[in-house]
Structures are given as structure tokens and as C-alpha cells.
Amino acid sequence: MTPRLSGTDLTLAYDQRIVAEQLSVSIPDRSFTVIIGPNACGKSTLLRALARMLKPRKGAVHLDGSVITSLPSKEVARRLGLLPQSSIVPDGITVADLVARGRYPHQRLMRQWSKADEAAVTEAMRATNVTELADRIVDELSGGQRQRVWLAMALAQETPILLLDEPTTFLDIAHQIEVLDLCADLHESGRTMVAVLHDLNQACRYATHLIVMRDGRVLAEGHPADVVTPELVRQVFELRCEIIQDPQSGTPLIVPESRRRVAAPA
Amino acid sequence: MNVRLGPWSLRLAPRSLAVTVLLLLIACAVAVAAISTGEYTVPVPDILAALAGEGTPVAELIVTKLRAPRVVTGLLVGAAFGLSGAIFQSLTRNPLGSPDFIGFTAGAATGGILMVIAGGSAAFVAGGALAGCVITAVLVYALSYRGGVQGYRLVLVGIGANALLLAANSYLLTRANIYDAATAAAWLTGSLSGRGWDHAIPVAVALALLLPLCAYVARPMRMIEMGDDAARAMGVRVEPVRAAAIAAGVLLSGVATAAAGPVVFVALASPQLARRLTRSPGVTLASSALMGAVLLTASDLIAQRLLAPVQLPVGVVTAAVGGAYLAFLLRKDRY
Numbered sequence: 001m002t003p004r005l006s007g008t009d010l011t012l013a014y015d016q017r018i019v020a021e022q023l024s025v026s027i028p029d030r031s032f033t034v035i036i037g038p039n040a041c042g043k044s045t046l047l048r049a050l051a052r053m054l055k056p057r058k059g060a061v062h063l064d065g066s067v068i069t070s071l072p073s074k075e076v077a078r079r080l081g082l083l084p085q086s087s088i089v090p091d092g093i094t095v096a097d098l099v100a101r102g103r104y105p106h107q108r109l110m111r112q113w114s115k116a117d118e119a120a121v122t123e124a125m126r127a128t129n130v131t132e133l134a135d136r137i138v139d140e141l142s143g144g145q146r147q148r149v150w151l152a153m154a155l156a157q158e159t160p161i162l163l164l165d166e167p168t169t170f171l172d173i174a175h176q177i178e179v180l181d182l183c184a185d186l187h188e189s190g191r192t193m194v195a196v197l198h199d200l201n202q203a204c205r206y207a208t209h210l211i212v213m214r215d216g217r218v219l220a221e222g223h224p225a226d227v228v229t230p231e232l233v234r235q236v237f238e239l240r241c242e243i244i245q246d247p248q249s250g251t252p253l254i255v256p257e258s259r260r261r262v263a264a265p266a
Numbered sequence: 267m268n269v270r271l272g273p274w275s276l277r278l279a280p281r282s283l284a285v286t287v288l289l290l291l292i293a294c295a296v297a298v299a300a301i302s303t304g305e306y307t308v309p310v311p312d313i314l315a316a317l318a319g320e321g322t323p324v325a326e327l328i329v330t331k332l333r334a335p336r337v338v339t340g341l342l343v344g345a346a347f348g349l350s351g352a353i354f355q356s357l358t359r360n361p362l363g364s365p366d367f368i369g370f371t372a373g374a375a376t377g378g379i380l381m382v383i384a385g386g387s388a389a390f391v392a393g394g395a396l397a398g399c400v401i402t403a404v405l406v407y408a409l410s411y412r413g414g415v416q417g418y419r420l421v422l423v424g425i426g427a428n429a430l431l432l433a434a435n436s437y438l439l440t441r442a443n444i445y446d447a448a449t450a451a452a453w454l455t456g457s458l459s460g461r462g463w464d465h466a467i468p469v470a471v472a473l474a475l476l477l478p479l480c481a482y483v484a485r486p487m488r489m490i491e492m493g494d495d496a497a498r499a500m501g502v503r504v505e506p507v508r509a510a511a512i513a514a515g516v517l518l519s520g521v522a523t524a525a526a527g528p529v530v531f532v533a534l535a536s537p538q539l540a541r542r543l544t545r546s547p548g549v550t551l552a553s554s555a556l557m558g559a560v561l562l563t564a565s566d567l568i569a570q571r572l573l574a575p576v577q578l579p580v581g582v583v584t585a586a587v588g589g590a591y592l593a594f595l596l597r598k599d600r601y
Contacts, residue, residue: 015413053495077501084495088359090488093547104489105501109482157500 002065003029004192005050005080005161009059012045012216019045020216023059027161027209032187033194034203037213038237043196044085044165046213050194051082051163077105081159083150085166089138095149096134099125102156124155128182144175151182162186164195168202180206200237204228204251212236228252282544282553289556293341296563300340301333303571308333331462339461339525340563340580342469344532346522348540348558349480349551351533353515356487356549357508358417364534365399365519368424371533372431373402374523375454379435382450383442391453392468392524399520402427407512414494456529456581458566465525472521476514483511484551491548529581532558535588542595561588 006026012019019042027033027050035043048054050061052068061068068076081102089098102124103117125131128148133141138149147167154162164183168176176199184206187193197203203210204224212220212227214236220227233241239256246253302308308316308325315321316329351364358368365371377398381391407415410423435454439447486507489497494504519533539561540553565583572578 048495051499053498072501073498073503074501077499082495082499084493084499087493087496088491090491090548092541092545097547101489101492101500104485107485109485154499 003027004064005062005194007046007050007056007059007061010046010049010056010061011058012042012049012054013057014045014054018057018216021058023216023218025050025211025218025221027192027194030187030190030192031209032184032207033192033209033211034207035194035196035211035213036198036200036203041213042216043213047082047163047165047194047196051080052076053082053084074105077157077159079159080161081154081157081163083154083162083164083167085169087150089146091139093138094134095130095136095138095141095152096121096125098138098149099130099152099156102153105157120156120158124152127155127185128152143170144172144178147171147175147179148182151179155186160190161192161194164193166196166198168197168199176202200228200233200254201246204253205246205249224251228254279544279546282546282550285540285544286553286556289553289560293556293560293563296560296567297337297341300337300563300567300570301329304328304333305574335462335466336458336460336566337563338463339466339469340458340566341559342466342473343458343522343526343529344536344559344562345555346469346473346518346558347529347532347562348536349476349555350515350518350522351535351558352537352540352549352551352554353480353487353511353518354533355537356491357511357515358421359491360417360421361534361538363417363421363424364537365515366528366530366533367428368421369402369406369427369431370399370424370516370519371523371528371530372428372435374399374520375435375528376431376438377401378453378524378527379438379442379450382453383438383446385446388464392465395524396517396520399523400516402431403512403516452579453527455579456527456584457579458526458562459570459577459579461526469521469525472517476518479510479514480551483507483514487511488548526562527581529562529584531581531585531588532562535584535592536561538592539588539595 003026008024010023011021012023023046025046035046037043045054049056052061055069063071063076063080100121103120106117125134128151130145130148130152133145133149138146141149167179167183171179180202183193183195207224210222210224210227211218212232219236220232228243230241230243233239233254241257242255243252244255298310298313301313302310306328308329312321312325313329316326319326321329354363354365354368355361357363374395375398377394378391381394386394406420406424406427410419412419439450442450486497486502489500489502490504490507497504536558537549537554540550540557544550544553561584562580565587566580568587569578569580569583
């Protein structure tokens with residue numbers, strides 16, 4: 001069975017700078033796919049192309065068998081959501097109002113607020129644990145709370161596929177885990193999740209499908225336990241490491257070697 | 267607050283609704299006051315009689331030929347400036363991104379002055395103003411284009427263009443003969459004095475044509491305020507929406523300037539005042555338009571009556587009234 005979302009033979013470029021050529025990926029349905037790789041490997045560019053933010057110079061992204069750009073934009077927005085790396089909080093907006101904006105693709109000029117809209121927003125705020133913040137001004141929230149609010153907005157969109165561009169950037173470790181746990185919950189409830197992450201250990205822990213990239217190419221793909229080896233990490237990140245088992249999750253845990261000998265505590 | 271009727275539903279914020287109704291009432295009150303008071307007082311019942319064509323000849327002349335067209339022009343021009351300001355402040359995500367700050371009104375003034383010097387009739391002056399506004403907008407847009415237009419770049423380029431055009435306007439005044447210079451100078455301060463139905467009608471037509479467009483792009487524009495990617499992810503077709511909004515905003519400020527001259531501060535202050543009163547997030551088009559109408563007509567009333575018989579240009583009062591009120595609101599700002 002062909003997956004709902006895939007990119008075939010993509011050439012991705014910004015102006016003159018070509019980021020990737022002949023890149024093909026498919027996102028397994030109902031997976032939690034994590035795209036990982038060193039800085040400037042093209043992982044965010046690939047995600048943007050999959051979300052139709054960037055038009056491929058060659059090749060095409062397919063959603064449910066159709067070329068994604070041939071579908072009406074609102075139609076795509078009812079099937080596929082994206083949490084961009086950075087969005088702008090409108091001045092003075094409350095949490096409830098921001099989350100409600102996630103319903104835009106389901107609304108029309110003369111159908112601005114249906115009962116389904118109401119239910120979706122309530123459920124999205126509950127799932128992300130922001131219900132008590134409903135009347136707060138978004139600008140006044142902490143970084144972790146704000147990221148949960150953006151996630152709630154994406155959830156209110158009620159798309160079966162949700163793409164996240166580095167959802168944990170700018171968050172401290174506790175909030176990173178909180179956001180990733182939330183993503184895992186969403187995956188468990190039946191959504192296909194695709195995220196670009198920086199932290200290889202977090203990727204190994206949460207992903208059911210890993211796409212490892214370098215220089216615009218996919219070097220390895222599959223379940224983290226099957227693909228992550230010291231050889232791959234050296235190839236991709238130019239880092240020598242040991243791999244042990246994560247005592248919490250049993251997934252691969254990368255322990256980097258340092259060129260300095262670290263003094264053991266006496 | 268939600269209004270549902272079968273498959274239709276509208277989402278209304280009670281506070282926005284209350285502010286809208288209040289602004290409408292104030293606009294009516296100001297209009298009645300402006301038509302009724304003055305050197306020759308026309309009592310309110312006589313105004314209705316005169317409008318129905320059953321008043322005394324004097325009252326009829328004063329109401330239908332002198333005062334009503336001036337008030338109507340003020341309401342329409344104010345609404346057009348407020349709407350245009352709201353559009354550009356939303357697109358640039360910046361309160362300074364108003365047509366009176368990024369050169370559009372100054373460019374319209376340049377076009378107007380050139381026509382005054384060339385000895386054109388009022389219609390030519392208006393046409394010159396509209397053309398000047400559109401040309402300036404195209405140039406500012408082209409100069410700030412780098413594979414897309416970013417708000418802050420548009421504002422910076424626009425402020426530069428504004429300075430250049432103001433200099434050009436001053437220069438043109440020194441080159442004109444004394445009579446043309448006097449006419450142009452009077453027009454430059456922005457004024458509603460002597461405005462008749464022929465000034466009101468073009469603005470009314472522009473508003474009638476552009477209001478539906480504005481209503482249509484209002485919701486997608488709110489999404490674009492969150493960033494292009496965020497809006498696209500929600501299914502907004504960003505480029506066509508932005509192009510339509512820019513076209514509407516440029517035409518509105520051009521037509522308004524053509525009718526009343528480059529009145530300052532209405533486009534800047536109206537959206538900010540409206541937003542603080544309604545406490546709604548981002549920029550709202552309807553309340554900004556109403557606020558513009560109220561601000562301009564109220565200012566014009568003050569300009570006519572405050573130091574009567576000395577008549578102040580309305581632009582002086584819009585800056586003073588709008589500025590003072592905005593400063594007052596900013597002082598206790600939370601929104």
C-alpha cells in the first residue's frame with residue numbers, strides 16, 4: 001500500500017542554493033517519523049517541502065495519491081497540519097482565541113463557528129493541558145506553555161497528519177520531554193506524526209521511524225533500533241561514540257567520545 | 267458569542283459589537299452636530315425637512331449644499347483612511363506601517379501638487395493624487411522586494427520614500443507661482459472645507475467596490491499576521507490575499523487623499539485606537555474604519571468651531587486629538 005504522504009525525486013532549492021537532489025522519502029502511515037541529521041543537512045527543507053511551504057524545483061510531493069500542490073489549499077489543511085519553527089503571536093491574543101484559529105481550514109465566511117469547531121478547540125486544549133490558561137494573554141506565557149498553545153492550535157486543525165519543525169527548540173530539557181511525550185500521545189491516538197529534531201537520543205527514544213540525512217541525502221531509514229549504529233553516527237555527524245541501551249526505554253542511547261580524556265571522579 | 271442559523275454561524279465578540287454600535291452612534295451624533303451648528307443654526311427637525319426638500323431655501327442650501335456633503339466626505343474619507351491604515355498595519359505587522367508614514371499619502375500629495383501647478387481642474391488634482399499614491403506604492407513595494415516583502419523592510423523603505431517625497435513637495439511649492447503655491451499649500455494641510463458631493467461620490471464608489479473585498483480578505487489576513495508559513499499551513503493562499511489587500515489599501519488611501527488632501531494621523535491612529543477599545547487581537551478592519559470616520563469628522567467639527575471664525579485645517583486637529591487619545595490609552599496599556 002502506498003503511504004499517504006511521500007516525496008519523489010525531489011530537487012529542493014532556495015534561490016540558487018540547491019539543498020537536495022533526487023531525494024525520495026515516504027512517511028509510513030500512523031508512524032512517529034523523526035527526521036534527523038547535522039545542521040544544514042536539509043531536514044527542515046524536506047519538512048517544508050512535504051508541508052507544501054516550499055515548491056520542489058523537480059519532483060513532487062504526493063498526498064493521498066494526488067500531487068499536493070494540485071489540491072485546494074484548504075483541503076490539504078484539513079488533512080495535513082504543520083507547526084512551523086517560529087510563528088508570530090498576534091498582539092494581545094488570548095490562548096483560547098489563538099487555539100480557535102486552528103479551525104480556519106474548516107470554516108467559511110458564512111460558517112465561522114460550528115459545534116464541531118467548539119468541540120475540537122475544547123479537546124485540543126484539554127489534550128495539551130492548556131485549558132486553565134484559556135483566558136491568559138499568550139505573550140505573557142512561558143516558552144513551554146506557549147509551545148503547548150501552538151501545538152493546541154495545530155491539534156484543533158484535526159488533521160490525521162501533523163508535521164513539526166523542531167518543536168523543542170528554545171525549550172529547557174523538562175519542557176522538551178513534555179512536548180515530546182505529548183507528541184507520542186498524539187501518535188498513539190492514531191495520528192501520523194513527522195518531526196524534525198536535533199537530539200539524536202530523543203529521536204531514538206520517541207521515533208517509530210527514523211530518517212537520517214546528511215548533505216541532502218537520506219543515509220538510513222527505519223526503526224531506530226535497526227539503523228542507529230556507531231558507524232552511522234560517525235558517518236553522519238563525524239562523531240565517534242558508543243551506543244548503549246537507554247535504561248528508561250530500551251532504545252539506543254548515544255554516548256559521544258570526546259577527544260579530551262575526561263577525568264573520572266576520584 | 268456565536269450566532270447560529272441553520273448551517274450558518276458568525277463569531278462575534280460582545281465587546282467588539284458594543285464598540286461598533288457605540289462608534290456608529292457617535293458618528294451619527296457628530297454628523298448631526300456638524301450639520302446643525304455653526305454661524306447659522308439649523309435645528310434638528312429642520313435638517314430632516316431640508317433633506318426631504320421641504321425646508322426653507324436658506325436651510326436647504328446650508329444643509330444639502332454646504333454642510334451635509336462636507337460631513338459625508340469626512341465620514342467616507344475617514345473610513346477609507348482607517349481601513350487603509352488597518353490593512354497596512356496588519357500586512358507589515360507594525361503600527362508604523364501606515365500609508366501616512368510609508369510615503370503613500372505623501373506620494374499622493376506630490377501627484378496632487380503637480381496637477382495644481384500644471385493648472386489642472388479639481389478632477390485632475392484628484393486623479394494626480396490617486397496616480398501619485400499608486401506609483402509610490404509600486405516603487406516602495408519594488409524597492410523592498412527581496413523574493414517576497416518583509417514588513418520591517420517595507421516600513422523602512424517607505425519611511426525613506428516619505429522623507430524624499432515631503433522634500434519634493436516643499437521644493438515644488440517654492441517653484442510654483444504664488445497663487446498655485448497658495449492653493450497647493452491649502453490642499454497639502456488636508457482639509458474638508460468646501461468639499462461637495464463631487465468629492466464624496468468617488469470615495470463612496472471606491473468604498474462600495476472595495477468593502478466586499480476587504481470583508482473577504484479580513485479573516486485570511488488575520489492568519490497571515492501569525493507568519494506566512496503558519497497561514498499557509500492553515501490553507502491560506504498567502505500571495506493572492508496579500509496582493510488583494512495591498513491593492514485595496516493603496517486605492518483607499520489614494521482616493522481618500524484625492525478627496526481631502528494628505529490628512530495625517532487618521533490612518534495611523536484609527537486601527538490602534540480601535541484595537542485598544544475592542545481589545546481584540548491584531549488589527550480589525552470594521553472598527554478601524556468606523557474609528558477613522560469618527561476621528562476625522564469629530565476633528566473637523568472641532569477645527570471649524572474651536573476658534574471660530576478662524577478655521578483650522580482638519581489635519582492639525584486629527585494629529586492633536588488622535589495623538590492625545592492614543593497617548594492616554596498607551597499609558598494604561600495592557601493590550
